[in-house]
Amino acid sequence: MTPSESVMKISHLYKSFGNNHVLIDFNFELYKGENVVVLGKSGSGKSVLIKCIIGLLKPDEGTIDVFDQCINDMDDTELDKIRAKVGFLFQSNALYDSMTVRENLEFPLRRHWIEVSQEEVNNMVMEALEDVGLAHTIDMMPIELSGGMRKRIALARTLILKPDIILYDEPTTGLDSITGSEIISLMIEIKKKYNTSSLIISHDMNCVRRASDRVVVLYDGTCYAAGTYAELQHHTDPKVKQFFEQEFKQ
Amino acid sequence: MSNQTRFQAFLSEAGELSRFAARFFAQCFRPRYEVSEFIRQCYIIGYQSLPLVGLTGFIMGLVLTLQLRPSMVDYGVESQLPAIVGIAIVREIGPVITALIFAGKIGSSIGAELGSMKVTEQIDAMEVSGTNPFKYLVVTRVMAAVCMLPILSVLSDAISLYGAYLGVNVRGATSFHLFWVEVIDSLAFNDVLPAFIKTFFFGFAVGIIGCFKGYNSKKGTEGVGHSANSAVVLSSVVIFILDLLAVQITDLLGFN
Ligand SMILES: Nc1ncnc2c1ncn2[C@@H]1O[C@H](COP(=O)(O)OP(=O)(O)O)[C@@H](O)[C@H]1O
Ligand SMILES: [Mg+2]
Numbered sequence: 148m149t150p151s152e153s154v155m156k157i158s159h160l161y162k163s164f165g166n167n168h169v170l171i172d173f174n175f176e177l178y179k180g181e182n183v184v185v186l187g188k189s190g191s192g193k194s195v196l197i198k199c200i201i202g203l204l205k206p207d208e209g210t211i212d213v214f215d216q217c218i219n220d221m222d223d224t225e226l227d228k229i230r231a232k233v234g235f236l237f238q239s240n241a242l243y244d245s246m247t248v249r250e251n252l253e254f255p256l257r258r259h260w261i262e263v264s265q266e267e268v269n270n271m272v273m274e275a276l277e278d279v280g281l282a283h284t285i286d287m288m289p290i291e292l293s294g295g296m297r298k299r300i301a302l303a304r305t306l307i308l309k310p311d312i313i314l315y316d317e318p319t320t321g322l323d324s325i326t327g328s329e330i331i332s333l334m335i336e337i338k339k340k341y342n343t344s345s346l347i348i349s350h351d352m353n354c355v356r357r358a359s360d361r362v363v364v365l366y367d368g369t370c371y372a373a374g375t376y377a378e379l380q381h382h383t384d385p386k387v388k389q390f391f392e393q394e395f396k397q
Numbered sequence: 398m399s400n401q402t403r404f405q406a407f408l409s410e411a412g413e414l415s416r417f418a419a420r421f422f423a424q425c426f427r428p429r430y431e432v433s434e435f436i437r438q439c440y441i442i443g444y445q446s447l448p449l450v451g452l453t454g455f456i457m458g459l460v461l462t463l464q465l466r467p468s469m470v471d472y473g474v475e476s477q478l479p480a481i482v483g484i485a486i487v488r489e490i491g492p493v494i495t496a497l498i499f500a501g502k503i504g505s506s507i508g509a510e511l512g513s514m515k516v517t518e519q520i521d522a523m524e525v526s527g528t529n530p531f532k533y534l535v536v537t538r539v540m541a542a543v544c545m546l547p548i549l550s551v552l553s554d555a556i557s558l559y560g561a562y563l564g565v566n567v568r569g570a571t572s573f574h575l576f577w578v579e580v581i582d583s584l585a586f587n588d589v590l591p592a593f594i595k596t597f598f599f600g601f602a603v604g605i606i607g608c609f610k611g612y613n614s615k616k617g618t619e620g621v622g623h624s625a626n627s628a629v630v631l632s633s634v635v636i637f638i639l640d641l642l643a644v645q646i647t648d649l650l651g652f653n
Pocket of ligand 2: 194195316
């Protein structure tokens, strides 16, 4: 893959909570059409990183550019424009449990694009549900669905606005390995179909191997190592090696 | 926890609650207005609380009358029963009992609902979906609580008084018409208005405390339970404090 146009650039990002320095001088760039996996232990600040990217957390220092626009000092209206183009799949799915699947999918559409006809909305909801293979669940409540199905619906809700970038927060955590594999396949399909760029946060080595064009290791709050899966697999540094060794133990 | 740190924790909580309330006022009058969500909340918060509030009001009115009756008979002022009960219900018992029931039902459900939305990242999901979650969730619920509690409280007063009528009437002495005339005669504007006004404040307290506790819920299911529980406890205490303040203020204003 030849790196093309940059869609997101993070420079010298710092973020602390009190004395807990979570991100320390983190640098990163995401290019169009690539899937990058950020690999890190639990509690290493992966979620904090992507929440900074989408503007849910404010970085202490450093800049984040999305589509060449710096999001640091944006007001809500400007941020909303960026957020309409950046999908976010939450670790806990974050499906609205008082709403049906249809209402869940309609929510971001109606909120971001105020002028859109009911017919268009219906078509887009169906298309997104078909993309994840769950068209029949349209009138069900999230509580009636299995964990894997919920993850797919959450993914459909993320896809509905046709985002250019998708941020995945641990997409396979909490799922059994077969369902996890299905989600990974889906992520790969979506990337092919819509040519999106993705930032995938994970510590699931299966996901890293299959879905990544490039891997970044987040360690001690900084970008500790980077490269393709094959390159990092034979890395000699123990801090990098531990992730890859763990796979063979399983 | 030592007394000093406990006191500090109390102060910092009070400070945060005030900031939360200030944020509510800042966001409340600025577009975009979430009208349809507000109406949905009025239905849930108001209409769906009606059976519970009505039932408790009815029983309160009836029991209060039955309890007062023997002493009134002893003092030979049985004929004053409708007037006494009317004043007690309209000035104090109706608004306060309704508010407490409301705190138990609505405060806890808001606390639990927003708490679970918080810990399952639904609030974050709203924020990235082009929605200001504070406006969509907090402003609508607090406004609905402020608008609905006074209405509930008036309805509860009416049902309570009907219960009181049944209590007066156990010996079959009074007609319904006569009972109402006696109650209305005994009530002055000064009895009704301050009692009505304070219910707006009770509604605000229940709404804002429920939302505050839910919105700041700690991670985990334990955190959600704690939010719901402390929302009820704190709003019930605040209702009594507001009631105490209300009586002082109406006194100062010469409304007695
Ligand atoms: N809102 C917050 N307030 C305080 N500390 C936080 C907050 N969010 C995350 N942290 C801390 O930041 C660290 C990294 O968290 P997180 O990014 O969620 O880890 P993970 O890599 O498992 O996703 C943790 O130590 C966590 O306690
Ligand atoms: Mg995380």
